[in-house]
Amino acid sequence: MEDEGSASAPVVTAAQIARLAGVTRAAVANWRRRHDDFPAPVGGTAAGPLFSLSEIETWLAGQRKGRGASQEVVLWQSLRAAYGDDMTAALVDVGSHLTGRATAALEGQLRESVDQMVAERTAPQFFEDLIARFLASAGRSGAQATSSPRLIRAFTHLAGQAEGLVYDPACGAGSLLLTVAGPHATGRAGQELSPGLLRLAQLRTQLSGGPPAGLEAGDSLRNDRHPDLRAQLVVCEPPLGQNDWGREELLLDARWELGAPPRAESDLAWLQHCYFHTAPGGRALIALAPSAAYRRSGRRIRAELVRRGALRTVVALPSGMATSHNLPVLLWELCRPAAPGEEVQAVRMVDLTANDPDGPLEPTPDQVADVSLIDLIREEVDLRPSSYVTEAQPDYPTEYTALRTALEHQLRELAELLPPLPPGPGTGSLDEITLVSVGDLVKAGLVRTGDGETASTSDQLDTDYLQGFLRSASNTRRNTSATGTHRADLRGAQLPQMDIGEQRQYGAAFRNLGEFERRLKELARMGDQATRLAYDGLTNGALAPTGTSHDVTSREGAE
Numbered sequence: 001m002e003d004e005g006s007a008s009a010p011v012v013t014a015a016q017i018a019r020l021a022g023v024t025r026a027a028v029a030n031w032r033r034r035h036d037d038f039p040a041p042v043g044g045t046a047a048g049p050l051f052s053l054s055e056i057e058t059w060l061a062g063q064r065k066g067r068g069a070s071q072e073v074v075l076w077q078s079l080r081a082a083y084g085d086d087m088t089a090a091l092v093d094v095g096s097h098l099t100g101r102a103t104a105a106l107e108g109q110l111r112e113s114v115d116q117m118v119a120e121r122t123a124p125q126f127f128e129d130l131i132a133r134f135l136a137s138a139g140r141s142g143a144q145a146t147s148s149p150r151l152i153r154a155f156t157h158l159a160g161q162a163e164g165l166v167y168d169p170a171c172g173a174g175s176l177l178l179t180v181a182g183p184h185a186t187g188r189a190g191q192e193l194s195p196g197l198l199r200l201a202q203l204r205t206q207l208s209g210g211p212p213a214g215l216e217a218g219d220s221l222r223n224d225r226h227p228d229l230r231a232q233l234v235v236c237e238p239p240l241g242q243n244d245w246g247r248e249e250l251l252l253d254a255r256w257e258l259g260a261p262p263r264a265e266s267d268l269a270w271l272q273h274c275y276f277h278t279a280p281g282g283r284a285l286i287a288l289a290p291s292a293a294y295r296r297s298g299r300r301i302r303a304e305l306v307r308r309g310a311l312r313t314v315v316a317l318p319s320g321m322a323t324s325h326n327l328p329v330l331l332w333e334l335c336r337p338a339a340p341g342e343e344v345q346a347v348r349m350v351d352l353t354a355n356d357p358d359g360p361l362e363p364t365p366d367q368v369a370d371v372s373l374i375d376l377i378r379e380e381v382d383l384r385p386s387s388y389v390t391e392a393q394p395d396y397p398t399e400y401t402a403l404r405t406a407l408e409h410q411l412r413e414l415a416e417l418l419p420p421l422p423p424g425p426g427t428g429s430l431d432e433i434t435l436v437s438v439g440d441l442v443k444a445g446l447v448r449t450g451d452g453e454t455a456s457t458s459d460q461l462d463t464d465y466l467q468g469f470l471r472s473a474s475n476t477r478r479n480t481s482a483t484g485t486h487r488a489d490l491r492g493a494q495l496p497q498m499d500i501g502e503q504r505q506y507g508a509a510f511r512n513l514g515e516f517e518r519r520l521k522e523l524a525r526m527g528d529q530a531t532r533l534a535y536d537g538l539t540n541g542a543l544a545p546t547g548t549s550h551d552v553t554s555r556e557g558a559e
Contacts, residue, residue: 010052010053010054010074010077010078010080010081010082011042011043011044011050011051011052011053011081012050012051012053012056012077012081013044013048013049013050013051014028014029014049014051016077017051017056020056020057020060037059038059039051039052039055039056039059042055053074053077053078053081057074071113071116071117072117072129072130072133074113075110075113075114075117076130076133078109078110078113079091079094079110082105082110083105086196087134088134088194088196088197088200089105089196091127091130091131091134091200092196092199092200092203093105093106094106094114094127094130095127095199095200095203095204095206095207096203097111097114098114098118098123098126098127098203098207099203099206099207114126120439123207124207124208124209127203127204127207128204128208131173131175131200131204135173135175146172146173146175146197146323147172147175147176147237147323148321148322148323150320150321150357150358151176151237151287151317151321151322151323151329152175152176152179152180153361154287154315154317154321154331154361155176155179155180155235155285155287155331156179156180157361157362158285158313158315158331158333158361159180159233159235159283159285161182161184162180162181162182162184162185162232162233163184163185163186163232163233164185164186164187164231164232164233164279164282165185165186165187165188165189165229165230165231165232165233165279166180166181166185166187166188166189166231166232166233166234166235167188167189167190167226167229167231167233167234167235167277168189168190168191168234168235168236169190169191169220169224169226169234169236169238169270169273169274169277170191170192170193170220170236170237170238170239170270171190171191171192171198171201171215172192172194172197172201173197173200173201173204174190174200174201174202174204174205174215176235176237177190177201177235178201178204178205178208178210180233180235181210181211181233183210185210185211185233186211187211187212187213187214188205188210188211188212188213188214188215189213189214189215189226189229189231190213190214190215190216191215191216191217191218191220191224191225191226192215192216192217193217193218193219193220195217198215198216198217201215202215214226219246220273221245221246221250221266221269221270221273222245222246222249222250224255224273226277229277230277230278230279230280230282231277231278231279231282232279232281232282232283233282233283233284233285234274234275234277234278234282234283234284234285234286235284235285235286236270236273236274236284236285236286236287237286237287237322238266238267238270238286238287238288239266240289240322241266241289242266243263243266245266245269247260247261247262247263247269250269254276255272255273255276256272257272257275257276258272258275258301258304258305258308259300259301259304261298261301262297262298264295264297265292265295265297265298265301267288267289267291267292267298268292268298268301268302270286270288271284271286271288271292271301271305271332271334272301274286274334275310275334275336278334278335278336279336280336280337280338280339281335281336281337281338281342282335282336283312283333283334283335283336284332284333284334284335284336285331285332285333285334286331286332286334287317287322287329287330287331287332288329288330288332289327289329289330290316290327290328290329290330290384292330293314293330293382293383293384294380294382294383294384294387296380299379299380299381302381302383303377303381305334306347306373306376306377306381306383307373307377308343309337309342309343309344309345309373310334310335310336310337310343310344311332311333311334311344311347311383312333312334312335312344312347312348313331313332313333313347313348313349313350314330314331314332314333314347314348314349314350314383314384314385315330315331315333315350315352315385316328316329316330316350316351316352316353316384316385316386317329317330317331317352317353317357318352318353318354318355318356318357318359319353319357320357321357328353330383330384330385344373345372345373346370346371346372346373347370347371347373347376347383348368348369348370348371349368349369349370349371349385349387349388349389350363350367350368350385350389351363351367351385351386351389352367353386354367366389366390367389368389369385369388369389369390371388375388394533396533396536396537396542396543397537397542397543399533400530400533400534400537400543403526403529403530403533404530406526407523407526407527407530410519410522410523410526411523413519414516414519414520414523417512417515417516417519418512418513418516419508419509419512419513421509430496433496433497433498434496434497435494435495435496435497436494436495436496436497437493437494438454438466438470438493438494438495439493441461441495445457446458446460446461447461447466454466454467454470455467459500460500461500461503462500462503462504462506462507463507464506464507464508464510464511464514465495465498465503465504465506465507465510466495467510467514468506468507468509468510468513469493469495469496469506470493474494475493475494
């Protein structure tokens with residue numbers, strides 16, 4: 001059991017020490033046996049001891065077995081020590097402090113750490129950095145109620161420049177709402193069932209500024225807190241597969257313009273909720289599971305949606321876009337006609353399922369089909385893009401031959417890019433060189449950051465040298481928390497001091513490695529494309545193994 005001071009003094013496990021030092025757990029066990037000065041446990045059990053984080057960091061620094069963690073990582077570890085798994089509450093207390101509301105839980109060292117970090121960056125940026133670490137951390141509470149960056153990017157792409165009031169009825173921590181409601185939005189509204197996530201969303205809107213925000217607590221389906229709201233843009237990623245969403249008590253609800261949703265169709269209940277809150281001339285974007293587009297129980301609602309000319313677009317997104325599952329996602333775009341004659345006459349079906357989830361969102365011509373309403377209102381009212389988008393058939397022999405030739409060329413060039421590297425003075429030897437903080441270089445104006453790139457502004461610091469050492473194991477460890485969450489924080493990174501000549505030699509090696517890495521990724525992409533082309537061609541008759549009776553080239557040669 002932890003001692004009484006453990007609630008305020010950060011503690012770490014043996015596994016977390018190993019991650020902090022960049023070694024195995026076995027190495028930590030050896031240190032405990034071989035070094036009499038290794039810090040004694042301050043709590044826990046014999047099988048799972050807990051150690052003081054400050055004592056461990058001091059010991060690692062003395063032994064030169066660790067390079068220390070960044071301030072943000074140390075704060076994150078301290079918050080975990082104080083709040084356990086309830087990091088939502090931790091961030092609520094941090095955000096409350098940043099907005100001027102004192103919280104008893106955030107006292108002493110924790111408050112000092114927060115104030116110190118806010119002094120180095122703006123409060124909104126600091127809070128968003130913590131939110132990003134929270135959303136990226138494994139096993140976080142509330143994961144099912146947060147939209148992934150990939151899905152938010154897809155929403156933003158389809159939404160375009162949002163104007164007027166923007167509303168999210170399942171807003172979670174507010175990531176989707178805050179991102180889509182850009183500078184031209186005049187208001188933001190939302191509702192969230194989780195009190196902790198709602199409070200996070202409220203704090204983010206306070207700190208970020210922008211248009212006013214009306215965020216309410218509660219279940220949007222059972223207890224709609226915005227009954228009179230009509231928004232120019234509604235965005236929503238509803239909870240997946242709700243079995244009990246309140247159908248019996250909501251049978252006569254005014255929101256069911258298209259028909260009362262069946263018990264198994266919570267997705268279509270959310271869809272109608274979003275449409276109900278869409279102003280005339282406005283739009284609603286909602287991410288749903290593919291089953292909502294074809295399941296028989298929902299065909300009447302889908303048919304009515306199509307008949308009214310309210311469905312504009314259905315985009316089938318690649319797998320891996322959602323936070324809580326790896327299933328494909330369909331992004332529906334609805335529109336409420338402002339006047340007769342403005343109804344949709346054809347629905348645009350877009351199939352991006354073959355794309356990389358981080359790839360382009362703008363479809364190619366063969367990924368799009370404009371389908372008339374009469375063709376959609378058939379027996380099943382199937383609204384899956386894959387049912388209407390016909391992929392263009394490639395010229396298998398020509399494309400496969402071209403890919404194979406390109407791969408051979410890339411392989412020859414790849415070997416030349418990997419630089420020959422003779423033995424150095426020994427592992428850890430660069431630790432003996434005087435180190436310089438990248439944060440100090442940024443403050444001095446010798447390094448600039450922005451647009452995802454870090455570069456030198458001085459002829460005495462080589463950019464490739466700088467970028468290469470930013471990827472060192474020690475700098476990566478410094479920016480990785482004990483739970484394995486990584487956040488790029490240049491303020492904590494360090495570089496060994498070398499003259500410009502040596503920097504350029506290192507920089508050339510790093511530059512070649514970077515190009516090797518880029519080419520290797522391109523090679524993997526081409527290899528995957530060639531493999532899929534070969535499998536498809538062999539199984540549909542477009543290609544044949546050499547020398548078989550189906551080899552057209554061999555037959556023509558024999559003739």
